[in-house]
Amino acid sequence: MQDDLIARAQAWLAEDPDPETRDELAKLIDTGDLTQLAERFSGTLQFGTAGLRGELGAGPMRMNRTVVIRAAAGLAAYLKKHGHENGLVVIGYDARHKSEDFARDTAAVMTGAGLRAAVLPRPLPTPVLAYAIRHLGAVAGVEVTASHNPPRDNGYKVYLGDGSQIVPPADIEIAEEIAAVPSLTVVPRPTEGWETLDDSVLDAYLARTDAVLAPDSPRTARTVYTAMHGVGRDVLLAAFERAGFPAPALVAEQADPDPDFPTVAFPNPEEPGAMDLAFAKARETAPDLVIANDPDADRCAVAVKDNDEWRMLRGDEVGALLAAHLVNRGAQGTFAESIVSSSLLGRIAEKANLPYEETLTGFKWIARVDGLRYGYEEALGYCVDPEGVRDKDGITAALLITELASVLKAEGRTLLDLLDDLAVEHGLHATDQLSVRVQDLSVIANAMRRLREQPPTELAGLTITRAEDLTKGTDTLPPTDGLRYTLDGARVIVRPSGTEPKLKCYLEVVVPVPTHADLSAARSKAADLLATIKRDLSAAAGI
Numbered sequence: 001m002q003d004d005l006i007a008r009a010q011a012w013l014a015e016d017p018d019p020e021t022r023d024e025l026a027k028l029i030d031t032g033d034l035t036q037l038a039e040r041f042s043g044t045l046q047f048g049t050a051g052l053r054g055e056l057g058a059g060p061m062r063m064n065r066t067v068v069i070r071a072a073a074g075l076a077a078y079l080k081k082h083g084h085e086n087g088l089v090v091i092g093y094d095a096r097h098k099s100e101d102f103a104r105d106t107a108a109v110m111t112g113a114g115l116r117a118a119v120l121p122r123p124l125p126t127p128v129l130a131y132a133i134r135h136l137g138a139v140a141g142v143e144v145t146a147s148h149n150p151p152r153d154n155g156y157k158v159y160l161g162d163g164s165q166i167v168p169p170a171d172i173e174i175a176e177e178i179a180a181v182p183s184l185t186v187v188p189r190p191t192e193g194w195e196t197l198d199d200s201v202l203d204a205y206l207a208r209t210d211a212v213l214a215p216d217s218p219r220t221a222r223t224v225y226t227a228m229h230g231v232g233r234d235v236l237l238a239a240f241e242r243a244g245f246p247a248p249a250l251v252a253e254q255a256d257p258d259p260d261f262p263t264v265a266f267p268n269p270e271e272p273g274a275m276d277l278a279f280a281k282a283r284e285t286a287p288d289l290v291i292a293n294d295p296d297a298d299r300c301a302v303a304v305k306d307n308d309e310w311r312m313l314r315g316d317e318v319g320a321l322l323a324a325h326l327v328n329r330g331a332q333g334t335f336a337e338s339i340v341s342s343s344l345l346g347r348i349a350e351k352a353n354l355p356y357e358e359t360l361t362g363f364k365w366i367a368r369v370d371g372l373r374y375g376y377e378e379a380l381g382y383c384v385d386p387e388g389v390r391d392k393d394g395i396t397a398a399l400l401i402t403e404l405a406s407v408l409k410a411e412g413r414t415l416l417d418l419l420d421d422l423a424v425e426h427g428l429h430a431t432d433q434l435s436v437r438v439q440d441l442s443v444i445a446n447a448m449r450r451l452r453e454q455p456p457t458e459l460a461g462l463t464i465t466r467a468e469d470l471t472k473g474t475d476t477l478p479p480t481d482g483l484r485y486t487l488d489g490a491r492v493i494v495r496p497s498g499t500e501p502k503l504k505c506y507l508e509v510v511v512p513v514p515t516h517a518d519l520s521a522a523r524s525k526a527a528d529l530l531a532t533i534k535r536d537l538s539a540a541a542g543i
Helices: 002-015 019-030 034-040 065-081 099-112 126-135 170-179 200-212 233-243 276-285 315-328 344-351 394-410 415-426 442-453 516-541
Strands: 052-055 088-093 116-119 140-144 153-160 223-226 289-293 300-306 309-312 334-338 356-359 372-377 381-383 428-437 462-469 483-487 490-496 502-511
Touching: 002 019, 002 034, 019 034, 052 065, 065 088, 065 099, 065 140, 065 153, 065 170, 088 099, 088 126, 099 116, 099 140, 099 153, 126 140, 126 153, 126 200, 126 394, 200 233, 200 394, 223 233, 223 276, 233 394, 276 289, 276 300, 276 309, 289 394, 300 315, 300 394, 300 415, 315 344, 315 372, 315 381, 315 394, 315 415, 315 428, 334 344, 344 356, 344 415, 381 394, 394 415, 415 428, 415 516, 428 442, 428 516, 442 483, 442 490, 442 502, 442 516, 490 516, 502 516
Parallel strands: 088 116, 088 140, 223 289, 334 356, 334 372
Antiparallel strands: 052 153, 140 153, 289 300, 300 309, 372 381, 428 502, 462 483, 483 490, 490 502
8 A cells, every 4th residue: 555655656756747846745755754645645636616726735636737737638628529629718817826837837738739728917816817708709718716715725717618617517527538637748738829918808807897887876985905915906906996986095914916825814804803904904094894805806895884893794795785786776687696695685686576596506606597687695706797707706896885885975874774774674684604614524524414314403492494405406406515494584504615624504594673773683683593593503513
């Protein structure tokens, strides 16, 4: 077994094109570090509907140039099998470690396979890549990013020619083509022949961002903005300037791209402490709202002043605010969200006589909804211009929420006032999440198995009226690894994260609110219910 492990590592070393990972692997072999070698050679990083994502390093269980070249070769083979022999593949990348190398390797592989390749001119937001696919008539797109994962990670996200992320069976077919690559020696990788795009694609994207705003809307709201050490700053500032909003006050410590994300434990606005510097800037400058992008700027976080303290709005709150704003502007088309997002969107759409759809988690599903006008997911993802970007877009979402804040400001009101109105109109839809990050993935598998074998019959004293195992699928949803519990006045969904080692439980309670005077009592009741559901669910899952 030991000899086999060393032999596999040496075979990998022989074809690794990257001096850094070659040195790293050679040291592990020389020192006989069997624990590390076993961890890196215990399998292969799985290509799925999120593409690839994992820790940087040598070996098939890490993100590295060898893994990326194989992935690109598999994608090229898939595209050619589907009749795209001379098709264009457009490639974008963020500012993480190795992102530019992975983008260049992908361009080389596509060119060597007889496809045409075009690389964005520099690290840019993921929505610019999603826009470029349709704008340039590409047959596929690749974005090298690990979004808001820790600094040690990178990833590889694949889109097809409709501008949305891959879904089954494309992911399975691409994975099969990747597995069929026998060795890097059979993958042609020329040193030139692809195009590096100029700023015209970015300019076209920015021109498109204007379309999300109403022509005569007020543009007065003042903002603090953090790029969270990512690639959003320049594009967001350009979009705000074009729109005529006041220039955002920047969180200087997080404004420049930095792959080490030095000021945050996790570069995700949802994580504790990530917004501390932004809130400090807000206390100094007294804006109307705080806006944050994640490092690849496809997500948008919003914070407001609430009783003299700055607080992050939940993704569901922003999702409802944007929906209400679009309804008020007369938007037509389907409103859609993932099943883990608040059911308030359905109430808003129903009241406005608009079509509404629920999808599985992920914008790869939301983007495919027929006639989509607006889609959102509770994890800070909003699609407000599906004709331009069929994916979440943190730049256009920031523009739209700032327009809404400006409209309300002109009326002497705030985003919180509108949330109060929505609670009175539709009931208080309060959401929370029980999220458990693990080192050992078996913890997640054990929790899911326990819930399936010993399902709870009630949570927080509320009877579970319906329990669904989503691996079987439903009338409207394809199968997925998840559990959904419907309670009297509440809903719970439990699922493993698709991109991080986390078990995620999404909780929602709905409390009727007869008048504005009843809001405080309703919020207290909702908070108590959510806390008790969280406690009871933890016990039921053994976490």
